[in-house]
Amino acid sequence: MINFLQIFSFSVIAFLIAFLLFPVTIKIFKQLNWFDTPGTHKIHSASVPSMGGVAILVGASLALLMILPLQQWISFRYFFTSMALMFLIGLRDDVLALTPRQKLFSQFLPVFVLVFLDRTLLSSFYGLFGEGEFPRWLTYSVTLFTVVIITNAYNLADGxxxxxxxxxxFATVFFGVWFYLAGEPYLSLISLCFGGALIAFILFNWQPSSIFMGDTGALMVGLLLSFLAIRFINLNYALQVDNSYRFSASISTALAVLIVPIFDTLRVIILRLKMGQSPFRADRKHLHHRLLAMGMTHAEAVKWLALMNLGFIILAVVLKALPDQVMIPLLVLLCLVISFVLKWKEPASDNPTHDA
Incomplete structure (x- = not known):
């Protein structure tokens, strides 16, 4: 069993490895001419090296190799396999671009491994509509849908x-700390090691960015967050009712932690369908696009969305005694208010769109 000091120490090691790797990978990608070039729906105006996920994965993995016992590697083998497969799909897309549909369908292999082999599953309503278990077909269907939505929602946030x-x-730190408090130190270790690598990444990704996460990183981290969220929901729901670390609203708490990508993706899909457009259509309707259109700088837009994300997490912690039946309508109401404010503040201008 490992203690929190060890977990924290190896998350720092993951940070240091990734921090030292980024200048090297940036130089290599420039030499290979692997750039993310500007496009109609993209915000950056210069070619920037992509595939920041390489250093994130290597940093976190090397730190885990130093401390994670062999038995835990065996226990998490299908999770790590799904992460590696998703990394390769992202790498393929960053080197030779896939269409949105190709990218979506290619994700079903790593998602299949995570859901059917690792058995990371959502198996009931978790008290939202009662206590009954899902039929097996519904368990797999709901889980597959959830993993794909979270993975791609996070990928879309990389704009x-x-x-x-x-x-x-925010997500890896929240889940990492909670897993440790709930008696799951190895899940905490995995979460915080990737958190450490992400902290190193943001130092090179803050505007003006010297490297992008790319699909290499965004799809992989998105899959990680879906895994952590589902594990959190299951473990939290299984805790004794009087456990001080238990949230009464398992589903809502996970939603609050991932509110920015989930809210943004659902909002954009609804807007596109409302306009009779394909959900795969690339445009400038995302939250960060709207904030930039309101006159914010890149840094200001990120800080605003970070405060929003942090606010939802704090709300979930403060109201941890409230059930999902109360928290989900509250989260939806807050998201609707934010949508109306953005619409009210939106400048009157055309939003160019094109098929991604």
Whole structure:
């Protein structure tokens, strides 16, 4: 069993390894001419090296190799396999771009490994609509849908310098600390080691960015967050009712931690469908696009969204005694208010769109 000092120490090691790797990977990617070039729906105006996920994965993995016992590697083998597969899909997309549909369908292999082999599953309503277990077909369907949504929602958040890293840091730190308090030190270790690597990444990704996360990192970290969120929901729900670390609203707490990518993705999909457009259509309707259109700088937009994310997390902690039946409507109401404010503040201008 490992203690929190060891977990923290190796998250620092993950940070240091990634921090030292980023200048090297940036130089290599420049030499290989592997850049993310500007596009109609993209915000950056210069070619910037992508594939920041390489250093994130190596930093976290090397730190874990130093401390994670062999038995735990065996226990988490399918999780790590799914992460490696998702990393390779992201790498392929960063080197030779996939269409949105190709990228979506290619994700089903790593998601299949995570859901069917690792058995990371959402198996009930967790008290939201009663206590009954899902039928097996519904368990797998709901879990597959959830993992794909969270993974791609996080990937879509990687549209402005520092945003995806900020969301990832908040989530991995929250889940990492909670897992330790709840008696799951190895889940805490995995979460915080990736958190340490993400902190190193944001130092190179803050505007003006010297490297982007790319699909290499965004898809992989998105899968990680879906894994952590589902594990949190299951473990939290299984705690004794009188446990001081138990949240009465398992689902809502996970939603609050990941509110920025989930809210942003659902909002954009609804807007596109409302306009009769494909959900895969790339445009400038994302939250960060709206904030930039209101006159904010990149840094200001990220700070605003970070405060929003932090505010939802604090709300979930303060109201931890309230059930999902109360918290979910509250989260939806707050998101609707934010949407109306953004619409009210939105300048009258056309939003160019094109198929991604």
């Amino acid at each position: 402005i310098d520092g945003l995806a890293a900020t969301v990832g840091i």
